Amino acid sequence: MSEVITNPKLATSAAAQPALTFKQSEALTVGVELELQLLNPRDCDLTRGASDLLALIARAKHPGEIKPEMTESMIEISTSIHSRYESLLAELLEIRGVLGCAAERLNILISGGGAHPFQHWSERQIYDGPRFKHLSDLYGYLAKQFTVFGQHIHVGCPHGDDAMFLLHGMSRYMPHFIALSASSPFYQGVDTAFDSSRLNSISAFPLSGTAPCVLKWSEFTDYFERMRRSGIVASMKDFYWDIRPKPEFGTIEIRVCDTPLTVERAAALAIYAQVLCRYLLVERPVRPGEDNYHVYSYNRFQASRFGLEGNFIDPVVQSHRTLREDVLATLEALAPHARELDATEPLRLLSTVAAKDGNDARWMRERYEHSHSLEELMWQASRRWGGA
Numbered sequence: 001m002s003e004v005i006t007n008p009k010l011a012t013s014a015a016a017q018p019a020l021t022f023k024q025s026e027a028l029t030v031g032v033e034l035e036l037q038l039l040n041p042r043d044c045d046l047t048r049g050a051s052d053l054l055a056l057i058a059r060a061k062h063p064g065e066i067k068p069e070m071t072e073s074m075i076e077i078s079t080s081i082h083s084r085y086e087s088l089l090a091e092l093l094e095i096r097g098v099l100g101c102a103a104e105r106l107n108i109l110i111s112g113g114g115a116h117p118f119q120h121w122s123e124r125q126i127y128d129g130p131r132f133k134h135l136s137d138l139y140g141y142l143a144k145q146f147t148v149f150g151q152h153i154h155v156g157c158p159h160g161d162d163a164m165f166l167l168h169g170m171s172r173y174m175p176h177f178i179a180l181s182a183s184s185p186f187y188q189g190v191d192t193a194f195d196s197s198r199l200n201s202i203s204a205f206p207l208s209g210t211a212p213c214v215l216k217w218s219e220f221t222d223y224f225e226r227m228r229r230s231g232i233v234a235s236m237k238d239f240y241w242d243i244r245p246k247p248e249f250g251t252i253e254i255r256v257c258d259t260p261l262t263v264e265r266a267a268a269l270a271i272y273a274q275v276l277c278r279y280l281l282v283e284r285p286v287r288p289g290e291d292n293y294h295v296y297s298y299n300r301f302q303a304s305r306f307g308l309e310g311n312f313i314d315p316v317v318q319s320h321r322t323l324r325e326d327v328l329a330t331l332e333a334l335a336p337h338a339r340e341l342d343a344t345e346p347l348r349l350l351s352t353v354a355a356k357d358g359n360d361a362r363w364m365r366e367r368y369e370h371s372h373s374l375e376e377l378m379w380q381a382s383r384r385w386g387g388a
Contacts, residue, residue, distance in 0.1 A: 096387070118374045155254075182196040
């Protein structure tokens with residue numbers, strides 16, 4: 001999230017800023033960002049621990065970045081750039097280890113999951129930083145309600161035209177990522193009946209949804225400049241789209257995933273995006289365009305509401321099948337590309353999720369049925385994140 005221009009006078013200075021330039025990056029490299037929950041071990045509610053945890057971690061050597069997020073009850077970790085699953089997973093495990101040691105010293109638990117099951121948004125404290133204070137002033141109660149937790153996946157693109165092709169080509173598969181990552185069935189103390197309730201919080205923000213369907217980088221920069229000159233946005237961070245270009249990184253950024261309960265699933269989802277992008281670039285199985293978006297909202301809702309059991313409409317041939325069936329069929333089609341990227345293992349893990357184990361929302365509901373305690377559920381989720 002980033003500062004949004006609210007003073008019309010700033011539109012004039014925005015027009016004088018340099019044009020949007022897409023930084024060239026190596027094709028199909030990947031990076032991951034994960035927003036994590038900080039818990040009080042006494043009752044497993046969210047706790048105000050980000051400042052202390054970040055101060056302690058600042059003295060430790062670790063890969064990637066560990067940063068604050070909107071409220072004191074959350075932090076964000078981000079990896080460096082990777083081309084293969086093994087190195088990405090290894091870095092995530094190392095960051096998890098550093099976090100775990102620091103959190104233990106401060107008597108804090110850390111957990112994945114897309115939303116805390118019973119925290120009350122009104123009790124949250126905005127992180128003490130100019131950007132977060134500005135967002136709180138701008139969005140009011142929505143800022144505290146935005147204490148939800150997502151995984152963002154970056155895939156490298158050599159130039160902007162490739163980024164726009166992949167952004168719109170990947171739109172067909174966003175329900176896959178929603179269903180496979182879903183881990184927020186409980187919110188404000190109740191079962192929401194959604195596998196991913198987190199996405200409903202995202203939809204409340206301006207400029208959420210999908211990017212305009214332009215296929216050339218030059219056309220997108222024209223669109224962006226119009227938005228910037230009008231004073232609506234100051235940077236790309238002001239767009240809350242499900243997928244957005246990230247020109248300063250030279251990537252597309254997938255933003256629909258809940259934070260999984262394990263780093264292994266987070267890494268597998270990132271590699272799924274990598275292999276899908278290779279498939280799209282090499283085989284060109286879809287022709288991006290407006291027609292591909294007419295079922296997008298329906299498929300997105302089905303994925304967040306029903307997870308892998310949701311209905312999926314193919315935007316090209318109009319066929320219906322479950323998301324589980326579409327994920328498994330896609331994974332089968334991706335097998336040759338997975339071999340080229342040494343990605344057979346993470347895609348096998350996701351195949352097991354789709355065919356047998358189910359997503360993290362299913363795991364959470366099953367654990368709750370045993371104990372009927374959301375506190376116990378979050379204790380188990382924190383142990384799952386830690387690798388127990």
